[in-house]
Each structure stands twice: as structure tokens, then as C-alpha cells.
Amino acid sequence: KQEVTQIPAALSVPEGENLVLNCSFTDSAIYNLQWFRQDPGKGLTSLLLIQSSQREQTSGRLNASLDKSSGRSTLYIAASQPGDSATYLCAVRPGGTSYGKLTFGQGTILTVHP
Amino acid sequence: GAVVSQHPSRVICKSGTSVKIECRSLDFQATTMFWYRQFPKQSLMLMATSNEGSKATYEQGVEKDKFLINHASLTLSTLTVTSAHPEDSSFYICSARDQGTGGYEQYFGPGTRLTVT
Numbered sequence: 001k002q003e004v005t006q007i008p009a010a011l012s013v014p015e016g017e018n019l020v021l022n023c024s025f026t027d028s029a030i031y032n033l034q035w036f037r038q039d040p041g042k043g044l045t046s047l048l049l050i051q052s053s054q055r056e057q058t059s060g061r062l063n064a065s066l067d068k069s070s071g072r073s074t075l076y077i078a079a080s081q082p083g084d085s086a087t088y089l090c091a092v093r094p095g096g097t098s099y100g101k102l103t104f105g106q107g108t109i110l111t112v113h114p
Numbered sequence: 115g116a117v118v119s120q121h122p123s124r125v126i127c128k129s130g131t132s133v134k135i136e137c138r139s140l141d142f143q144a145t146t147m148f149w150y151r152q153f154p155k156q157s158l159m160l161m162a163t164s165n166e167g168s169k170a171t172y173e174q175g176v177e178k179d180k181f182l183i184n185h186a187s188l189t190l191s192t193l194t195v196t197s198a199h200p201e202d203s204s205f206y207i208c209s210a211r212d213q214g215t216g217g218y219e220q221y222f223g224p225g226t227r228l229t230v231t
Contacts, residue, residue, distance in 0.1 A: 036222075043120075043207055044158075044222035089157065101148070102220065104157040 002027045004092055006105035013080055013112055021075040021108045023090035028071050031093040031100055035064050035075050038087045038107070047088075048075070052095065080112045116142045118210050120223035127198055127230055134194045135226045137208030144210035147191040148220070149183060152205040164191040198230045 003026045013019055023033070032051045036044040048057045048064040050073070056065040063076040073090060087107045094100035117140040127133050137147055145166045150158040162172045162183050170183035180202075182194040191210075195202055207225045 041205075041225070041227065043118075043224040044209075046219075046221070049219075101160055101163070104159075106157045109155075 002092060002094060002103045004090060004103050004105035006088075006090060006108050008108060009106065010109040011111070013110075015080060015082060015112055015114050017080050017112075018076070018078050019080055019110070021077070021088050021090075021110070023073040023075070023105055025071045025073075025092045025103075027094070028068050029095040030068060031095045033064075033066055033073050033090060033092045034102070035062075035073075036089045036091065038089060040087075044089065077110075080110075082112050082114055084112050085110055116140075116210075116212050116219070116221045118208065118221045118223040120206075120208055120226050122226060123224060124227045125229070127228070129199055129230055130197055132194055132196045133198055133228060134192055135206055135208075135228075137191045137193070137210065137223055139189045139210040139212075139221070142210070142212045142221075143188040144191075145188060145213055146211040147185060148209040148211075149181075149191075149193050150207045150209065152207060152225075154205075158207060161193075166191075195228065198228070200230045203228055203230045 005024050007022045034049045035047045050057050050066040061078040066073045089107045091102040091104045119138045121136045147164040149161045152158050161176045162170045164170045164183045164185040166185045172178045185191040208223045209220045212219045
């Protein structure tokens with residue numbers, strides 16, 4: 001059974017810092033991995049999706065990497081801003097087809113203070 | 115981007131009553147929708163997969179008679195919590211798969227906060 005773990009559980013940083021969120025998964029046979037953002041009491045917003053054949057994806061100040069063989073992904077946020085404060089979730093889709101069910105990690109609660 | 119809506123966003127009901135939550139894909143067709151449940155400070159747990167025109171597939175431990183799912187059209191799925199109890203209070207999030215992107219893009223609704231008193 002796939003298990004997804006995110007470290008740290010919570011992170012508080014001053015504005016402007018670069019930071020790294022970690023995600024690990026136990027079964028490396030994945031189809032893709034996705035990073036989401038969730039604001040309090042809200043749904044999920046997709047940030048980046050990395051296919052299993054890819055090593056990284058970038059969007060603005062966000063960069064996500066994937067090392068499938070070691071079961072790890074990182075989300076790098078450059079020059080953090082208070083507006084980045086949210087819970088960040090990673091989720092993996094099992095390999096084989098594009099129709100597998102997502103398994104989510106517990107999330108990292110990020111607080112960026114001015 | 116694709117938009118998924120949920121209605122209502124918040125609902126409070128009395129124990130023993132039933133509550134229906136709607137999930138709509140607004141600008142794409144979704145033959146598959148998913149229903150998740152999220153407890154405070156916990157991650158999303160998949161409850162069931164809803165397929166248009168057929169019965170939903172429930173995850174282990176989820177009571178199908180308590181959580182009724184209907185996916186009557188390509189843009190609408192509903193989750194009915196029957197005979198709700200306080201322990202059913204939770205944040206329910208739906209997600210719809212966009213067939214037009216090859217099937218692997220999932221878009222999430224804003225969630226519904228259910229409180230059972």
C-alpha cells in the first residue's frame with residue numbers, strides 16, 4: 001500500500017527566505033506526482049504536476065523535483081512571501097495508467113511572516 | 115483552468131437528518147468524480163469514486179448505504195449523507211477528472227463544511 005510522508009509538518013519562516021518542502025513515498029511505481037496548495041477552509045489548487053519520466057517542473061517561484069527511484073520529491077519556494085502561507089500537499093498517482101487514485105501526504109503547514 | 119464547484123459551501127444539520135452535497139464541473143465533462151473527506155489538520159482521504167451512469171466504487175471502510183453517491187450526468191455528482199451523526203462532521207471535497215487532458219488532470223472543488231449538531 002502506497003504511503004506518502006511529508007516533512008516538516010509545519011514550517012515558519014520570515015519573508016524572503018528560500019525554503020524546501022519534502023515528500024517521500026514508499027512505492028516508486030508511480031504514474032505522476034502532484035503538489036497542491038490548500039488555504040484554510042478551502043479546496044485544493046494544483047501547483048505542479050510531474051510525470052514519472054520527468055525530473056522537475058517549474059512555475060514562477062516554485063520548482064518541484066522528482067527522484068522516483070528513491071521515492072522522493074521536493075518543492076522549492078524561492079523568495080517566500082506572506083501570501084505563500086498555506087498547507088502544501090503532495091500526492092502520488094500509482095503507475096500503470098493515468099487513472100489511478102491519488103494518495104495524499106499529511107501536508108506541510110507553511111507560515112511566512114512579514 | 116477547469117473549475118469545479120460545490121454546493122453548499124457550509125451546512126449545519128441536526129442529527130438524524132440527511133444532507134445532499136453537489137459537485138459540478140463547470141467547463142468540462144467528467145465521467146469520473148471523486149469524493150474525499152478531510153478531518154481537521156489531516157490529509158484527504160478518498161471515500162469513493164463516482165462514475166457517470168454507473169454505481170460508485172467505495173473505499174474500504176466507507177459505508178455505501180450511509181454515503182449515497184449519484185453521478186447522473188457528465189457534469190454533476192451528488193453525495194448524500196444519510197442519517198447524519200456528529201461524527202460525520204467534516205470537510206468534504208470533490209474532484210473531477212478532465213477527460214480532455216488524457217484523463218490524469220484532477221480538479222478540486224472548494225469543499226463543503228458539514229456540521230452535524
